[in-house]
Amino acid sequence: MDCITLVADDGADLDVLVWEPPGEPRGVVQIVVGMCEYAARYDEFARRLAADGWLVVAGENRGEGPRALATGELGQLPDRGFHQLLDDMSTVIDHFRTGPHPLPWVLVGHSMGSFLARMMAARRGREIAALVLVGTGGSLGPVESVGIGIAEVEVALGGEDRPSRLMNRLTFGTFNAGFRPARTRFDWLSRDHAMVDRYLADPLCNYICSAGFYRELLILMRSANSVDVLRATPPQLPVGLFSGAADPVGSAGRGVHQVARRLRASGVRRVDVVLYPQGRHEILNDINRGQVHDEICRWIDETVGVTV
Template identity: 35%
Template sequence: MNAQERFITSPDGHQIPLLCWVPGTDSAEPASRVLIIAHGMAEHAARYQPLALWLNQRGVAVYAIQHRGHGPHCPPEQRGHYADEDGWQKVIDDLAQAVQHLRSEHPGLPLSLFGHSMGSFISQAYAQQYGNDIDNLLLCATNRIDRLKLSPYLGLVRLIKRSRGKHHRSPLIDRLSFDAFNRQFAPNRTGHDWLSRDAGQVDRYEADPLCGFTCTVGLWNDFIGGMLSLNPDQWRKDLPVHLMAGDQDPVGEMGKGFKRHIANLRKAGVCVASERLFEGARHELVNETVADQVWQHVYQCLVYSKP
């Protein structure tokens, strides 16, 4: 079963693609809850189909948004680029519009938001602005906001953007980010060993033309600036937040940054409903060798009831 696809029109005329997996007549249960997925950087929503179909069998209607600059409908010249102006806010507002659409389609059902990596930061920004519109927030492969590191990194990105333009794709930025992550697993079999211990999943990522592209400095400017705008003091305090990561994920500083993020959320009074580090797992938890455990954990987070 492949996903159905629909499009929602944003105020600026952008067509927001939404992939839909809804329990059908062959499912064990009818839809009793809703999950919307915000994917990571340089990948796309269809990669979450195995998880979505597994959740369908447990009564979860799953939807995955294609972020701007990603997915099969994005022109190649725009791939890896949010927008020329206000890209970060537009991506957040796209997600808000998708959530409103799903609320109207599934009235009364609990709705959870799952964000992976880049999507986890988009989801946090969404929760900061629209937290009353969701019932549960799941953050996967996320990290603390290290301002001492991110601020000079943003300065470098803006310097390159001024000299080369917002559509420039910088090999230097790639070396400082994804290449640096991968070097932690040297000697490397591929350029993306850091994603998963499952070699088959890494090979599928590398063979996918919609994955692994270099993003523009315009996107990096929006993304890092967006991360620096996150402030959990402004979050809705009774929103249950579930955090999960691999303890060998370089994005989460091999678990150290992930734990500091949780401590910072608790200090801000955020309701940290659950936290879990998967031993030995790398960045893409849902595609790891322990994917069955991860999927089960995701489901447990979805059915979480506040005490």
């Protein structure tokens, strides 16, 4: 695993982790990480992909990762919000897909990253060979608008960058409800106690995001589930949805199936759904992660079908 720094379209530095395959790459797998985490948490999964011949890249989202901690911007977003994150994703992938014959591009998004990946599929889906959505969720309906309104009030009272414990409770407060007796407040993440404890002890994970961040998160979720984005997703783009059957972000599978139904109804021809029984939100870090890694890699191989 190597780390490089790219320059974003607004001049900011973007840190990108890179996992090289043993030989010539079959293509590029771009991983888009979730909120309150960072790219190095995907090392095991990325090494599995690289062993299969893929060049794997994962950029740090603005407001996350070591650079954000060092600059005091942890849990904050730039002025352009999630639109800047999408532009950063383009900066990263364009760096690795240069020349007259760019490598096939597989886009993998987890959690918040899955919503960003869905937005990118609407923007540049004709360039993407396959889309993998891990731990995604469906529309929350009016709840999203109410949450956006509350976040906007918080922004007006305390500013964009002030941590919002209220929005944190409203967004994640019920996620542990299905896991009793709860060992920690993050039991909903994984059945692997060591992974949960590591998350709790990590200052790059266990923090409260700003009111502006939560507002942008809810706007992103609403946008990713909108009719316009669904219709802009190319019919020929294969989509694989992989989630835990007990994941509260996916409403215990209901939200995942909702996304799949709406994609199919909008014309996307191949939409596959895999739900793991008792699996929680971070299936890439759950007790059966080896199986999950293998099955996602197999789906990508079968779907893209690229050999060196």
